[in-house]
Amino acid sequence: xxxxxxxxxxxxxxxxxxxxxxxxxxxxxxxxxxxxxxxxxxxxxxxxxxxxxxxxxxxxxxxxxxxxxxxxxxxxxxxxxxxxxxxxxxxxxxxxxxxxxxxxxxxxxxxxxxxxxxxx
Numbered sequence: 182x183x184x185x186x187x188x189x190x191x192x193x194x195x196x197x198x199x200x201x202x203x204x205x206x207x208x209x210x211x212x213x214x215x216x217x218x219x220x221x222x223x224x225x226x227x228x229x230x231x232x233x234x235x236x237x238x239x240x241x242x243x244x245x246x247x248x249x250x251x252x253x254x255x256x257x258x259x260x261x262x263x264x265x266x267x268x269x270x271x272x273x274x275x276x277x278x279x280x281x282x283x284x285x286x287x288x289x290x291x292x293x294x295x296x297x298x299x300x301x
Contacts, residue, residue: 221248221275221294225257225266244282246275246290248297253290255282 223246229238242262243254257265261282268278276298279291 221246221297223247223269223275223278225262225269226254244269244278246279246294248275248294251293251297253286253293255279255284255286255290257282258284 223244226243226245228241228243230241242257242259244257244265245252245254264281265278268281275294276291279287279294
């Protein structure tokens, strides 16, 4: 908002109608698409390993999924982190992200997720 256009008390030449300020193009481009309500959510968690091997701690990345009242964490191999982060930012459905992870735990969580959607 430009300060010179703010009406001051006693100004008679400035109309009292409010002007709607729309978000800039840059702000709307940076917004993430959202998943549909009720279909679960997911996000990346990066932590250090609990056990230090040879005195060094390692970064570990997990994808945590929430649906219903359940939370499940799935370890991500380092080569899959960028792809999963991209899918998450694009707002892809949880099922598609779990298929992209493609690990035994992800397949187990995917089966639970599909049961959740079917019984919803």
